[in-house]
Amino acid sequence: MMDCKKALTETNGDIEAAVDWLRKKGLASAAKKAGRVAAEGLVAIAIGDKSAGMVEVNIETDFAAKNEKFVAFTREMADAALKDGQAIVESDANKTKVTELVAGIGENANLRRAVKLSVPQGAVAGYIHAASAPNLGRIGVLVALESAAPADKLAELGKQIAMHIAAAKPEALSRDQVDSSALERERAVLTEQAKASGKPDAVIEKMVEGRIKKFYEETVLLEQQYVITGEGTVQEAIDAKAKELGAPIKLTAFTRFALGEGIEKEETDFAAEVQKAMAG
Secondary structure: OHHHHHHHHHOOOOHHHHHHHHHHHOHHHHHHHOOOOOOEEEEEEEEOOOEEEEEEEEEOOHHHHOOHHHHHHHHHHHHHHHHHHHHHHHOHHHHHHHHHHHHHHOOOEEEEEEEEEEOOOEEEEEEEEOOOEOOEEOEEEEEEEEEOOOHHHHHHHHHHHHHHHHHHOOOEOOHHHOOHHHHHHHHHHHHHHHHOOOOOHHHHHHHHHHHHHHHHHHHEHHHOEOOOOOOOEHHHHHHHHHHHHOOOEEEEEEEEEEOOOOOOOOOOOHHHHHHHHHOO
8 A cells, every 4th residue: 555655656646657657666566466375485593692583484486485685585584583573574664675575576475473582691592494594494493591601502502402392393381381272172182082991080080191291291392302312301401401501591482483384375286277378
């Protein structure tokens, strides 16, 4: 709407001239592309002093994700997230930049999400899995560690925990952060399964609690087996490092972005599209 208003202003209210102005700027074409599914792209991180930002920027094809303009825009947004976090997604200025990006590249694009993690003392570490370039890839993780220990040592630990998160995909930091509805659904399913055994209620209750414990071990970060060493839990690894460094360490937050997760991708029949094109 703002682009249309600008076009009318630039052409003194002449609608036909305004359409031409938009076409010249590529914005009319960009608007047509806005409805197309963009599930490829990049996840990017930017690390600062006691804080870090991360973004997911989507585009239609993996080929376009390698475009220099797209890469530069994604890095710019990661730096912006380091400053302002999720607020950058709703920024009118950034929405205009996305529109200009679409016009320049020729594919629909979307600044999908952004996050900023900070600690008053300590370090926020980041990790990009299978990076295509420094701080750019398809899976990104941020880990916030609060401690008086040396920041470089905390960053090393944070990166290792971030690598664990990339692989293990925890759903919550601690038990009290587990979604209550998800827990109740799990408990209901496990109870029905246990009842099918025909055992007494007291035994069923113990069976269910044992399986709930297993559920926590699979979904709660601090209770997961630490994949970096294959021994102990993530919390035990943190405690060991705290003892080594002589200062308590608290993991206060983490975020994991996997490119395109949750986006419903279009299923296309390429042969049918070719036949349609040939038919005119």
